[in-house]
Amino acid sequence: xTIRTRIAPSPTGDPHVGTAYIALFNLAFARQQGxxxxxxxxxxxxxxxxxxxxxxxxxxxxxxxxxWDEGPDVGGEYGPYRQSxxxxxYAKYAQQLLDEGHAFKCxxxxxxLNDIRNSRREQGLPAPLQQDALALSTEEQQKREAAxxxxxxxxKIPTQGVCEFDDMLRGKIEIEWNMVDxxxxxxxxxxxxxxxxNVVDDHLMKITHVLRGEEWINSAPKHQLLYKYFNWDxxxxxxxxxxxxxxxxxxxxxxxxxxILYYKRMGYMPxxxxxxxxxxxxxxxxxxxxxxxxxxFDNFDIQRVSLGGPIxxxxxxxxxxxxxxxxxxxxxxxxxAFQQWALNPEYxxxxxxxxxxxxxxxxxxxxxxxxxxxxxxxxxxxDFKHKSLTIEEIRKILQFSVWRLDTHNQWDKDxxxxxxxxxxxxxxxxxxxxxxxxxxxxxxxxxxVSVVDSMSILGPDMSRARVRHALxxxxxxxxxxxxxxxxxxxxx
Ligand code: GLU
Numbered sequence: 001x002t003i004r005t006r007i008a009p010s011p012t013g014d015p016h017v018g019t020a021y022i023a024l025f026n027l028a029f030a031r032q033q034g035x036x037x038x039x040x041x042x043x044x045x046x047x048x049x050x051x052x053x054x055x056x057x058x059x060x061x062x063x064x065x066x067x068w069d070e071g072p073d074v075g076g077e078y079g080p081y082r083q084s085x086x087x088x089x090y091a092k093y094a095q096q097l098l099d100e101g102h103a104f105k106c107x108x109x110x111x112x113l114n115d116i117r118n119s120r121r122e123q124g125l126p127a128p129l130q131q132d133a134l135a136l137s138t139e140e141q142q143k144r145e146a147a148x149x150x151x152x153x154x155x156k157i158p159t160q161g162v163c164e165f166d167d168m169l170r171g172k173i174e175i176e177w178n179m180v181d182x183x184x185x186x187x188x189x190x191x192x193x194x195x196x197x198n199v200v201d202d203h204l205m206k207i208t209h210v211l212r213g214e215e216w217i218n219s220a221p222k223h224q225l226l227y228k229y230f231n232w233d234x235x236x237x238x239x240x241x242x243x244x245x246x247x248x249x250x251x252x253x254x255x256x257x258x259x260i261l262y263y264k265r266m267g268y269m270p271x272x273x274x275x276x277x278x279x280x281x282x283x284x285x286x287x288x289x290x291x292x293x294x295x296x297f298d299n300f301d302i303q304r305v306s307l308g309g310p311i312x313x314x315x316x317x318x319x320x321x322x323x324x325x326x327x328x329x330x331x332x333x334x335x336x337a338f339q340q341w342a343l344n345p346e347y348x349x350x351x352x353x354x355x356x357x358x359x360x361x362x363x364x365x366x367x368x369x370x371x372x373x374x375x376x377x378x379x380x381x382x383d384f385k386h387k388s389l390t391i392e393e394i395r396k397i398l399q400f401s402v403w404r405l406d407t408h409n410q411w412d413k414d415x416x417x418x419x420x421x422x423x424x425x426x427x428x429x430x431x432x433x434x435x436x437x438x439x440x441x442x443x444x445x446x447x448x449v450s451v452v453d454s455m456s457i458l459g460p461d462m463s464r465a466r467v468r469h470a471l472x473x474x475x476x477x478x479x480x481x482x483x484x485x486x487x488x489x490x491x492x
Contacts, residue, residue: 003035004208007061007068008198010042011054013409014259014460017312018213018243018251019057021277023066025240025305026211028278032300038205039071041082042198044191049084060260064270064277065293070205078205083197090192093200093230094153094185102229103185105151106134107144128181130157153186155195155226163221168209168238169305173217180221195219199226207235211302214239238302241281244309251312253461254406262461263317266375267341271328272321279320280310290323342373350457354449371443372457377466379473383440386433391474394437398471399482400427400489401438405464413456420452426492441470 005026009019023039030037039058043049058073070076080086097103108116116133120126125133134154136144144151158177167173185196192200202210217239227234243251251258263273271292278296279289282305291299329337351372359365371377384394400423408419424434439446442454442463455463477485 001208002206003030003033004038004206005030005035005211006038006040006202006205006207008040008042008201008212009057010045010048010194011050011057012045012048013053014261015053015057015060016258017260017263017273017277018258020061020064020066020260020274021243021280022211022213022240023061024064024274024277025282025302026209027066027068028297028300029209029211029302031297035208036069037067038076038078038207039068039081040201040205041072041084042194043082043084044194044197046084046191054082056261060264063264064260064274066274083192083201086197086201087191089204090197090200091186091190094192094196097155097185097229098153100229101156103153103155104131104182105141105145106154106182106184107136107141107149107151108134126178128179130159130178130180130182132159134182150188152184152188154182154184155222155229157182157222157225163224165220165224165234165237167217167220168236168302169307170239173220175218175221177221183222195222195226199223199230202235203227203230203232209238210235211238211240214242240305241307241309243280243312246311246313248309248311253464256312256314257461257465259459259461261459262465265459265462268317268321269324269328269337272324273317275324276317276320280312281305281307289320290327347372354453358449368449371448371454376469377441377444379440379444379470381474383444384437384470384474386436389433389436395471395474395477396485397427397429397434397437398441398467398474399477399485400492401434402464402467402471403489405460405467409460411456411460413450413452416452416455423492437470438467441467 007019007023007026009015027037029035039061041054043054054072058071068074070078070081072079072081075081083090094103098105113129116129117127120129120133131154135141157180161177163175163177163180165173183195184193186192201207220237220239224234245251245255247255249255253259257263260273264270274293275290278291278293282296284291284295284299285301285304325334351369355365355368358368381391384391386394389397401420404419404423408416410416420434420438421431424431427434435451436446438455439448439451442451442458443449448454458466
């Protein structure tokens with residue numbers, strides 16, 4: 001049997017370090033056993049998936065030195081490798097489950113579902129909704145069917161007993177069936193949900209081992225049942241530990257930059273970042289910290305993954321990357337790598353249009369552009385001196401901006417501007433006043449090039465991190481203050 005593993009990212013945002021981490025372990029596992037590694041794009045959520053996100057995910061994984069044998073860009077025997085191009089396949093399998101009595105059409109509206117949920121809560125019944133709870137009277141069901149009312153297809157779930165499955169790292173896992181809901185498989189627009197598409201594709205793409213994050217453990221019973229309904233062998237499951245923030249919470253962009261683009265913009269070497277990701281819950285037999293991708297693959301043993309939540313700590317990453325920078329680059333290589341990082345045409349062509357109109361000679365460029373080539377800026381309270389705003393007001397603007405930017409996902413200058421403009425109106429501030437602390441946070445001075453342009457070039461994670469850093473420089477909110485501000489912010 002040829003070992004076949006896969007990574008199945010959803011292209012709904014910036015490329016996440018967690019995706020690279022899981023990709024690395026899937027690749028290591030496949031390579032170590034002479035197998036194949038597949039990249040599949042799970043873009044069934046058409047409202048959130050974008051071609052741009054897919055491209056940055058692929059580019060970022062490649063930048064890190066990860067490569068795949070089959071995928072949307074390289075092709076392969078089991079394509080297409082983008083789920084949106086496989087729609088007909090899933091509909092056929094959903095129909096098969098209906099025909100065989102393993103699934104049912106559900107005509108309930110959102111309001112009806114809400115009512116059922118509320119009444120179950122009142123009665124103290126388990127939250128997951130199964131087929132009985134979702135059933136309409138036969139008459140009503142027929143009426144809606146005849147009227148061609150919109151419906152979804154849901155899978156049937158055993159109403160009692162325990163689901164058992166094996167995990168390569170965790171051994172036997174048990175989950176009670178009454179904690180599993182009658183999952184939607186096909187949505188009313190005919191698109192499959194993750195569960196159906198994932199199982200069908202893993203089967204058709206002959207995936208033998210599924211290494212994925214532990215957040216998917218609760219999906220395993222549904223998947224196991226689907227394999228059983230289809231009479232297919234289930235791949236071996238392996239749920240990897242989640243990456244964590246230094247405070248042990250799940251790694252999240254609100255606390256720690258999660259985008260690979262951030263680490264690239266920060267100037268980490270891909271080899272350093274990949275080495276650090278390999279250290280997340282895994283160690284070399286001799287426990288050495290610094291090793292290459294090849295050394296990892298040659299020594300790979302999945303059983304050396306430890307389940308204690310690995311902490312993604314930027315200080316440790318910087319230390320390790322420093323070893324790579326100092327020990328693995330000749331002076332010429334360093335110069336070239338730095339040139340490619342800082343002065344590549346793609347980056348320069350974003351920056352120069354902002355700079356050109358403001359300089360008289362080339363020697364004026366570096367002082368104006370240095371914040372495009374920096375990480376966190378060296379700020380102090382003096383930098384935030386303003387003719388009318390107090391430091392307290394500035395801290396509040398920074399905090400409100402952090403909250404607003406955390407939930408702002410589109411990152412072009414126009415949408416950033418209109419978001420910040422509406423925040424200024426809600427806070428009853430002139431837009432210039434609201435932007436002042438952001439100028440300082442992003443560029444180190446208020447006399448700089450357009451702050452929204454700069455933010456769009458620096459990207460969401462770098463921009464958010466700088467605004468957070470500015471707030472920390474001035475003193476982040478005390479507990480009491482945070483409570484008050486949160487209330488005010490919610491009321492905006
Ligand atoms: N599309 C899922 C994700 O975004 C894939 C999960 C899996 O590997 O099964 O992570």
